[in-house]
Amino acid sequence: xxxxxxxxxxxxxxxxxxxxxxxxxxxxxxxxxxxxxxxxxxxxxxxxxxxxxxxxxxxxxxxxxxxxxxxxxxxxxxxxxxxxxxxxxxxxxxxxxxxxxxxxxxxxxxxxxxxxxxxxxxxxxxxxxxxxxxxxxxxxxxxxxxxxxxxxxxxxxxxxxxxxxxxxxxxxxxxxxxxxxxxxxxxxxxxxxxxxxxxxxxxxxxxxxxxxxxxxxxxxxxxxxxxxxxxxxxxxxxxxxxxxxxxxxxxxxxxxxxxxxxxxxxxxxxxxxxxxxxxxxxxxxxxxxxxxxxxxxxxxxxxxxxxxxxxxxxxxxxxxxxxxxxxxxxxxxxxxxxxxxxxxxxxxxxxxxxxxxxxxxxxxxxxxxxxxx
Numbered sequence: 001x002x003x004x005x006x007x008x009x010x011x012x013x014x015x016x017x018x019x020x021x022x023x024x025x026x027x028x029x030x031x032x033x034x035x036x037x038x039x040x041x042x043x044x045x046x047x048x049x050x051x052x053x054x055x056x057x058x059x060x061x062x063x064x065x066x067x068x069x070x071x072x073x074x075x076x077x078x079x080x081x082x083x084x085x086x087x088x089x090x091x092x093x094x095x096x097x098x099x100x101x102x103x104x105x106x107x108x109x110x111x112x113x114x115x116x117x118x119x120x121x122x123x124x125x126x127x128x129x130x131x132x133x134x135x136x137x138x139x140x141x142x143x144x145x146x147x148x149x150x151x152x153x154x155x156x157x158x159x160x161x162x163x164x165x166x167x168x169x170x171x172x173x174x175x176x177x178x179x180x181x182x183x184x185x186x187x188x189x190x191x192x193x194x195x196x197x198x199x200x201x202x203x204x205x206x207x208x209x210x211x212x213x214x215x216x217x218x219x220x221x222x223x224x225x226x227x228x229x230x231x232x233x234x235x236x237x238x239x240x241x242x243x244x245x246x247x248x249x250x251x252x253x254x255x256x257x258x259x260x261x262x263x264x265x266x267x268x269x270x271x272x273x274x275x276x277x278x279x280x281x282x283x284x285x286x287x288x289x290x291x292x293x294x295x296x297x298x299x300x301x302x303x304x305x306x307x308x309x310x311x312x313x314x315x316x317x318x319x320x321x322x323x324x325x326x327x328x329x330x331x332x333x334x335x336x337x338x339x340x341x342x343x344x345x346x347x348x349x350x351x352x353x354x355x356x357x358x359x360x361x362x363x364x365x366x367x368x369x370x371x372x373x
Contacts, residue, residue: 006318006320006321006326007318007319008315008317008318009021009314009317009318009319009325011311011315013314014366015310015361015362015363015365015366015369016058016059016362016363016366018313018314018317018325018362019055019362019363019366020059021325022317022327022355022358022359022362023051023052023055023064023359024324024325025324025325025326025350025355026048026350026352026355027063027067028322028324029324031070032067032068032069032070032071033070033071033074035049035071035352036352039075040083040084041075041082041083041084041091042084042090042091042094043090043094043149043353044351044352044356045094045352046093046095047093047352047353048353048355048359049067049068049071049094049097049356050093050096050356050360051355051356051357051358051360051363052064052067052068052356052359053068053096053097054359054363055359055363056068058363058366065104065105068097068100068101071097072097072098072101072110076098076109076110077109078108079109079112080108080109080110080111080112080113080114080115080116081113081116082113082116086120087124087125087135087136087137088124088134088136089121089124089132089145089146089149089150090135090145090149091117091120092117092120092121092149092150092153093148093149093150093152095113095114095117095118095153095157098110098111098113098117099114099153099156099157099160102114102160103160111161114157117153118153118157121150121153121154124136125139127140127176127195128195129176130172130176131173131176131177131180131195132146132150132173134146134192139196140194140195140196140198141194141195141336142176142177142180142181142192142195143191143192143216143336144177144189144190144191144192144213144216144217144219144220145215145216145219146177147173147174147219147220147223148219148220148222148223148226149219150173151170151173151174151223151227152222152223152226152227154166154169154170155167155170155231156230158170159230164232167230167231167237168237171227171240171241174223174227174241175240177189180207180208181193181208183208183212186212186251186268187247187248187250188217188248188251188255188268189212189216189217189220189248190209190210190211190212191209191211191212191213191216191217191336192208192209192216192336193206193208193209194207194209195207199336201336201337201338209336209337210338210339211266211337211338211342212266212267212268213265213266213267213334213336213342214263214264214265214266214267214278214280214281214282214331215278215280215281215284215331215334215353217248217252217267218280218283218284218285218357219284221245221248221249221252221285221288222284222287222288222360224244224245224248224288225245225287225288225291225292225295225297228241228242228245228295228297229291229295242297245288245297246297249292249298249302252267252285252289253289255268255270256285257270260312260315261282261310261311261312262277262278262279262312262313262316263277263278263281263282263285263309264276264277264278265277265278265331265343265345266339266342267281272343274343274344275343276343276347277329278329278330278331278347279313279317279328279329279330279354279358280331280351280353280354280358281331281357282312282313283309283313283354283357283358283361284357284360285306286306286309286313286361286364286365287357287360287361287364287365289302289303289305289306289309290302290303290306290361290364290365290367290368291364293306293368293372294364294367294368294371303368303372306365306368307365309361310361310365313358313361316329317358326350327349327350327351327354327355327358328347328349329347330347330348330349330350330351330353331345331346331347331348332345332347332348332351
């Protein structure tokens, strides 16, 4: 596309307006039934529509709720059956849509489908300590992504339907993830851990993968603030998670690119010439920092880092010749590997888990700004 058909977003565009523009772009491109990968219950659509749910709650426009319902009703039948990949945590994430719809427009099928997802997750294969394998085809591997893909749904289910024992199950998964992927010196988290040490990327001593991939750390960070938002005030797990969140955000602030306000594909190697600024992880970090401040768990100085990240996203996006907002430099879906594996991954535009993360960041920053000015 030539530069003559592009124009930048206004530098002073508000977060809520940017979120609205991002949703409009996708809604004009795809019907709910066509959201890619079309015809599948999938976390790509789930992440985007989770962001749209947050936007709907903030601005109340009925078209957003109708769009979300259109996707879910296309794939969930009257008995709550849904076709999905049964051997992976990724299939659980879109269950958040079922819980939201059941709370707003209750239909028997939404709770029935959510029940199936919860049972599906409980039947997944596990490590020796009881950690969920990320997918059946990745035996004995825990990936950071999985804490968001399965954990947030499970905790919300427990909150919504009065099953507090699920809080402890999720917190145990977080504990295992942290124990096996955190680097004590950097405060950052490796993308994955292989208990069997069979994968080429696995350190023979620790089983850890070698790099801090931005989006995976973003999913973990987002999970922490979501858990803290849902846990009861008197739950003992809060005392553990709050310092974990603070330590991680301190490390993330240290990785933020001072020139652009964004974060790199491989977080701690911004000085490498082939590393690149990645927009989906940047969105997830803006969300985490802003929400952590709003919930009172992070120092207010973190909000300034969220604002800088948001401005970097504004500088990165543009409008195409049809007046639709385009989010560039989103890493495609990615497995685990070495440094070259990550920096050589293809970049795409308007991928749904990137746009979904952007919408979430915009809505959360809008809420935080309204409280802190």
